[in-house]
Amino acid sequence: MLTVATKTALRQELKKASQQGLSIGLVPTMGNLHQGHLELVEASVRECQFTAATIFVNPMQFGADEDLAIYPRTLEQDQQLLECAGCNLLFTPGASEVYGPELESGTVVRIPRLSEAYCGKSRPGHFDGVATIVTKLFNLVAPAKAYFGLKDFQQFRIIQQLVEDLDFDLELRGIPTKREVSGLAMSSRNNFLTADQRKIAAGLYATLKSTVEQILAGNREFRQLESGAAQALSQFGIRPDYLAICNAETLALATASDSKLVLLAAGFVDSIRLIDNLTVEL
Numbered sequence: 327m328l329t330v331a332t333k334t335a336l337r338q339e340l341k342k343a344s345q346q347g348l349s350i351g352l353v354p355t356m357g358n359l360h361q362g363h364l365e366l367v368e369a370s371v372r373e374c375q376f377t378a379a380t381i382f383v384n385p386m387q388f389g390a391d392e393d394l395a396i397y398p399r400t401l402e403q404d405q406q407l408l409e410c411a412g413c414n415l416l417f418t419p420g421a422s423e424v425y426g427p428e429l430e431s432g433t434v435v436r437i438p439r440l441s442e443a444y445c446g447k448s449r450p451g452h453f454d455g456v457a458t459i460v461t462k463l464f465n466l467v468a469p470a471k472a473y474f475g476l477k478d479f480q481q482f483r484i485i486q487q488l489v490e491d492l493d494f495d496l497e498l499r500g501i502p503t504k505r506e507v508s509g510l511a512m513s514s515r516n517n518f519l520t521a522d523q524r525k526i527a528a529g530l531y532a533t534l535k536s537t538v539e540q541i542l543a544g545n546r547e548f549r550q551l552e553s554g555a556a557q558a559l560s561q562f563g564i565r566p567d568y569l570a571i572c573n574a575e576t577l578a579l580a581t582a583s584d585s586k587l588v589l590l591a592a593g594f595v596d597s598i599r600l601i602d603n604l605t606v607e608l
Contacts, residue, residue, distance in 0.1 A: 351376070361512060369473055382419055387456050444590050464489075482498075585608045
Protein backbone atom coordinates (compact mmCIF):
# COMPACT_ATOMS: atom_id res chain seq x y z
CA MET A 327 0.00 0.00 0.00
CA LEU A 328 1.24 3.44 -0.96
CA THR A 329 0.63 6.49 1.27
CA VAL A 330 0.49 9.97 -0.29
CA ALA A 331 -0.17 13.33 1.33
CA THR A 332 -0.69 15.70 -1.61
CA LYS A 333 -3.50 16.06 -4.12
CA THR A 334 -0.97 15.94 -6.97
CA ALA A 335 0.43 12.58 -5.83
CA LEU A 336 -3.07 11.26 -5.25
CA ARG A 337 -4.14 12.15 -8.78
CA GLN A 338 -1.00 10.60 -10.24
CA GLU A 339 -1.65 7.26 -8.56
CA LEU A 340 -5.35 7.27 -9.40
CA LYS A 341 -4.54 8.08 -13.04
CA LYS A 342 -2.40 4.92 -13.18
CA ALA A 343 -5.28 2.86 -11.82
CA SER A 344 -7.73 4.40 -14.27
CA GLN A 345 -5.39 3.81 -17.22
CA GLN A 346 -5.35 0.14 -16.26
CA GLY A 347 -9.14 0.12 -16.34
CA LEU A 348 -9.45 -0.58 -12.61
CA SER A 349 -12.66 0.28 -10.80
CA ILE A 350 -11.93 2.50 -7.80
CA GLY A 351 -13.54 2.25 -4.38
CA LEU A 352 -13.23 5.12 -1.91
CA VAL A 353 -13.29 4.77 1.90
CA PRO A 354 -13.16 8.20 3.61
CA THR A 355 -12.21 8.10 7.31
CA MET A 356 -10.81 10.30 10.06
CA GLY A 357 -8.43 7.54 11.17
CA ASN A 358 -8.11 5.78 14.53
CA LEU A 359 -9.52 2.80 12.69
CA HIS A 360 -11.59 0.03 14.25
CA GLN A 361 -13.29 -3.07 12.85
CA GLY A 362 -16.20 -1.00 11.57
CA HIS A 363 -13.85 0.99 9.34
CA LEU A 364 -12.11 -2.16 8.18
CA GLU A 365 -15.41 -3.66 7.07
CA LEU A 366 -15.83 -0.68 4.75
CA VAL A 367 -12.38 -1.36 3.30
CA GLU A 368 -13.07 -5.08 2.99
CA ALA A 369 -16.32 -4.36 1.13
CA SER A 370 -14.44 -2.12 -1.29
CA VAL A 371 -11.74 -4.73 -1.82
CA ARG A 372 -14.42 -7.31 -2.64
CA GLU A 373 -16.36 -5.08 -5.00
CA CYS A 374 -13.70 -2.89 -6.64
CA GLN A 375 -10.33 -3.55 -8.22
CA PHE A 376 -8.53 -0.66 -6.51
CA THR A 377 -9.28 0.69 -3.04
CA ALA A 378 -8.31 4.19 -1.93
CA ALA A 379 -8.79 5.16 1.71
CA THR A 380 -8.40 8.61 3.21
CA ILE A 381 -7.45 9.67 6.72
CA PHE A 382 -8.20 13.31 7.39
CA VAL A 383 -9.36 14.77 10.70
CA ASN A 384 -11.47 17.44 9.08
CA PRO A 385 -11.39 20.71 11.06
CA MET A 386 -14.39 22.01 9.15
CA GLN A 387 -16.73 19.52 10.82
CA PHE A 388 -15.65 20.31 14.40
CA GLY A 389 -17.14 23.13 16.44
CA ALA A 390 -15.12 25.56 18.54
CA ASP A 391 -15.73 23.64 21.77
CA GLU A 392 -15.42 20.13 20.34
CA ASP A 393 -12.64 17.55 20.46
CA LEU A 394 -10.59 18.35 17.34
CA ALA A 395 -7.36 18.84 19.29
CA ILE A 396 -7.65 15.54 21.17
CA TYR A 397 -9.30 13.42 18.47
CA PRO A 398 -7.28 10.17 18.39
CA ARG A 399 -4.58 10.08 15.70
CA THR A 400 -2.94 6.68 15.17
CA LEU A 401 -1.54 6.85 11.63
CA GLU A 402 1.12 4.14 11.88
CA GLN A 403 -1.33 1.63 13.34
CA ASP A 404 -3.97 2.64 10.78
CA GLN A 405 -1.55 2.09 7.91
CA GLN A 406 -0.84 -1.44 9.09
CA LEU A 407 -4.54 -2.24 9.44
CA LEU A 408 -5.35 -0.86 5.99
CA GLU A 409 -2.53 -2.78 4.35
CA CYS A 410 -3.67 -6.03 5.96
CA ALA A 411 -7.23 -5.32 4.76
CA GLY A 412 -6.04 -5.03 1.15
CA CYS A 413 -6.14 -1.24 0.67
CA ASN A 414 -4.08 -0.05 -2.31
CA LEU A 415 -3.68 3.67 -1.64
CA LEU A 416 -3.94 5.91 1.42
CA PHE A 417 -4.38 9.69 1.22
CA THR A 418 -3.31 11.55 4.39
CA PRO A 419 -3.43 15.28 3.64
CA GLY A 420 -3.09 18.16 6.06
CA ALA A 421 -5.75 20.84 6.34
CA SER A 422 -3.87 23.34 4.18
CA GLU A 423 -3.48 20.74 1.43
CA VAL A 424 -7.22 20.16 1.39
CA TYR A 425 -8.53 23.69 1.93
CA GLY A 426 -5.65 26.01 1.13
CA PRO A 427 -4.41 28.71 3.52
CA GLU A 428 -7.84 30.29 4.20
CA LEU A 429 -10.15 27.58 5.52
CA GLU A 430 -12.81 29.97 6.81
CA SER A 431 -13.18 31.86 3.51
CA GLY A 432 -13.41 28.86 1.20
CA THR A 433 -16.37 27.29 -0.58
CA VAL A 434 -18.90 25.52 1.63
CA VAL A 435 -21.30 22.79 0.50
CA ARG A 436 -24.60 22.73 2.40
CA ILE A 437 -27.54 20.31 2.22
CA PRO A 438 -30.14 22.48 3.98
CA ARG A 439 -33.14 20.41 5.03
CA LEU A 440 -31.47 17.18 6.09
CA SER A 441 -28.69 19.02 7.93
CA GLU A 442 -30.78 21.18 10.23
CA ALA A 443 -32.04 18.79 12.90
CA TYR A 444 -30.57 16.20 15.28
CA CYS A 445 -26.76 16.27 15.01
CA GLY A 446 -27.04 19.33 12.77
CA LYS A 447 -28.86 21.24 15.49
CA SER A 448 -26.51 20.07 18.24
CA ARG A 449 -23.38 20.67 16.15
CA PRO A 450 -23.98 23.75 13.96
CA GLY A 451 -21.92 23.65 10.78
CA HIS A 452 -20.90 20.02 11.28
CA PHE A 453 -22.66 18.68 8.21
CA ASP A 454 -21.46 21.59 6.09
CA GLY A 455 -17.97 20.35 6.88
CA VAL A 456 -18.93 16.78 6.04
CA ALA A 457 -20.60 17.72 2.75
CA THR A 458 -17.69 19.92 1.73
CA ILE A 459 -14.94 17.36 2.37
CA VAL A 460 -16.95 14.56 0.78
CA THR A 461 -17.53 16.70 -2.32
CA LYS A 462 -13.81 17.42 -2.55
CA LEU A 463 -12.91 13.75 -2.16
CA PHE A 464 -15.45 12.65 -4.77
CA ASN A 465 -13.97 15.18 -7.20
CA LEU A 466 -10.38 14.18 -6.43
CA VAL A 467 -10.87 10.41 -6.53
CA ALA A 468 -13.80 9.98 -8.96
CA PRO A 469 -14.65 6.58 -7.46
CA ALA A 470 -17.02 4.03 -8.92
CA LYS A 471 -18.22 3.30 -5.38
CA ALA A 472 -17.87 5.08 -2.03
CA TYR A 473 -18.28 3.35 1.33
CA PHE A 474 -19.74 4.82 4.51
CA GLY A 475 -20.89 3.31 7.79
CA LEU A 476 -24.59 3.45 8.63
CA LYS A 477 -23.85 4.27 12.28
CA ASP A 478 -23.90 7.88 11.08
CA PHE A 479 -27.34 7.49 9.49
CA GLN A 480 -28.12 11.19 9.16
CA GLN A 481 -24.72 11.74 7.57
CA PHE A 482 -25.38 8.92 5.10
CA ARG A 483 -28.73 10.42 4.07
CA ILE A 484 -27.06 13.80 3.59
CA ILE A 485 -24.39 12.25 1.37
CA GLN A 486 -27.08 10.41 -0.60
CA GLN A 487 -28.78 13.75 -1.21
CA LEU A 488 -25.44 15.32 -2.13
CA VAL A 489 -24.78 12.64 -4.75
CA GLU A 490 -28.27 13.09 -6.20
CA ASP A 491 -28.26 16.89 -6.20
CA LEU A 492 -24.74 17.32 -7.62
CA ASP A 493 -25.03 14.44 -10.12
CA PHE A 494 -22.02 12.48 -8.95
CA ASP A 495 -21.60 9.38 -11.10
CA LEU A 496 -20.92 6.87 -8.35
CA GLU A 497 -22.63 4.27 -6.19
CA LEU A 498 -22.94 4.89 -2.48
CA ARG A 499 -22.60 1.83 -0.28
CA GLY A 500 -23.89 1.96 3.28
CA ILE A 501 -22.34 -0.71 5.49
CA PRO A 502 -24.20 -1.88 8.63
CA THR A 503 -23.01 -0.73 12.04
CA LYS A 504 -20.38 -2.90 13.68
CA ARG A 505 -21.04 -3.40 17.39
CA GLU A 506 -19.16 -4.51 20.45
CA VAL A 507 -20.44 -7.54 22.39
CA SER A 508 -22.48 -5.22 24.63
CA GLY A 509 -24.24 -3.73 21.60
CA LEU A 510 -22.31 -0.46 21.81
CA ALA A 511 -21.71 0.85 18.29
CA MET A 512 -18.01 0.88 17.43
CA SER A 513 -16.65 4.42 17.30
CA SER A 514 -13.28 6.10 17.57
CA ARG A 515 -14.70 8.11 20.47
CA ASN A 516 -15.19 4.88 22.42
CA ASN A 517 -11.47 5.14 23.13
CA PHE A 518 -12.26 8.00 25.49
CA LEU A 519 -14.52 5.75 27.61
CA THR A 520 -13.37 4.05 30.78
CA ALA A 521 -14.48 0.47 31.47
CA ASP A 522 -17.32 1.73 33.69
CA GLN A 523 -18.36 4.31 31.10
CA ARG A 524 -18.51 1.60 28.41
CA LYS A 525 -21.05 -0.28 30.51
CA ILE A 526 -23.14 2.87 30.78
CA ALA A 527 -22.77 3.65 27.07
CA ALA A 528 -24.22 0.26 26.12
CA GLY A 529 -27.53 1.65 27.41
CA LEU A 530 -27.83 3.71 24.22
CA TYR A 531 -28.26 0.60 22.07
CA ALA A 532 -30.36 -1.15 24.71
CA THR A 533 -32.79 1.77 24.75
CA LEU A 534 -33.06 1.88 20.96
CA LYS A 535 -33.59 -1.87 20.81
CA SER A 536 -36.32 -1.76 23.47
CA THR A 537 -38.09 1.07 21.63
CA VAL A 538 -37.98 -0.84 18.34
CA GLU A 539 -39.50 -3.86 20.08
CA GLN A 540 -42.37 -1.69 21.33
CA ILE A 541 -42.97 -0.35 17.81
CA LEU A 542 -42.97 -3.86 16.35
CA ALA A 543 -45.47 -4.88 19.04
CA GLY A 544 -47.86 -2.28 17.63
CA ASN A 545 -47.17 0.90 19.59
CA ARG A 546 -47.47 3.89 17.23
CA GLU A 547 -47.48 6.61 19.90
CA PHE A 548 -44.10 7.78 18.69
CA ARG A 549 -43.81 10.97 20.74
CA GLN A 550 -44.63 9.06 23.93
CA LEU A 551 -42.08 6.41 22.97
CA GLU A 552 -39.46 9.11 22.45
CA SER A 553 -40.16 10.57 25.87
CA GLY A 554 -39.97 7.17 27.54
CA ALA A 555 -36.74 6.35 25.74
CA ALA A 556 -35.16 9.63 26.86
CA GLN A 557 -36.08 8.76 30.43
CA ALA A 558 -34.55 5.31 29.98
CA LEU A 559 -31.29 6.86 28.78
CA SER A 560 -31.18 9.03 31.87
CA GLN A 561 -31.70 5.98 34.07
CA PHE A 562 -28.70 4.32 32.42
CA GLY A 563 -26.64 7.41 33.26
CA ILE A 564 -26.67 8.83 29.73
CA ARG A 565 -27.59 12.49 29.31
CA PRO A 566 -29.85 12.60 26.23
CA ASP A 567 -29.03 14.99 23.42
CA TYR A 568 -31.91 13.78 21.26
CA LEU A 569 -33.87 10.62 20.56
CA ALA A 570 -36.23 10.81 17.60
CA ILE A 571 -38.36 8.33 15.68
CA CYS A 572 -38.17 9.48 12.06
CA ASN A 573 -39.20 8.74 8.52
CA ALA A 574 -36.10 6.93 7.24
CA GLU A 575 -36.03 8.90 3.98
CA THR A 576 -36.98 12.45 4.91
CA LEU A 577 -35.79 12.29 8.55
CA ALA A 578 -38.95 14.17 9.52
CA LEU A 579 -40.58 13.03 12.75
CA ALA A 580 -42.48 9.85 11.97
CA THR A 581 -46.25 9.61 11.91
CA ALA A 582 -48.43 6.51 12.22
CA SER A 583 -48.68 6.28 8.42
CA ASP A 584 -44.89 5.88 7.92
CA SER A 585 -43.65 2.35 7.23
CA LYS A 586 -39.87 2.82 7.03
CA LEU A 587 -38.51 4.31 10.23
CA VAL A 588 -35.17 5.16 11.74
CA LEU A 589 -34.60 5.81 15.43
CA LEU A 590 -31.85 8.41 15.80
CA ALA A 591 -30.19 8.97 19.16
CA ALA A 592 -27.31 10.87 20.69
CA GLY A 593 -26.29 11.22 24.29
CA PHE A 594 -23.47 12.05 26.61
CA VAL A 595 -21.62 9.73 28.97
CA ASP A 596 -20.06 12.43 31.12
CA SER A 597 -18.47 14.68 28.45
CA ILE A 598 -18.25 12.03 25.70
CA ARG A 599 -20.91 12.32 23.01
CA LEU A 600 -22.05 9.11 21.32
CA ILE A 601 -24.56 8.47 18.54
CA ASP A 602 -26.46 5.42 17.34
CA ASN A 603 -29.52 4.43 15.35
CA LEU A 604 -31.74 1.51 14.44
CA THR A 605 -34.00 1.13 11.44
CA VAL A 606 -37.35 -0.64 11.43
CA GLU A 607 -39.71 -1.51 8.60
CA LEU A 608 -43.39 -2.01 9.38
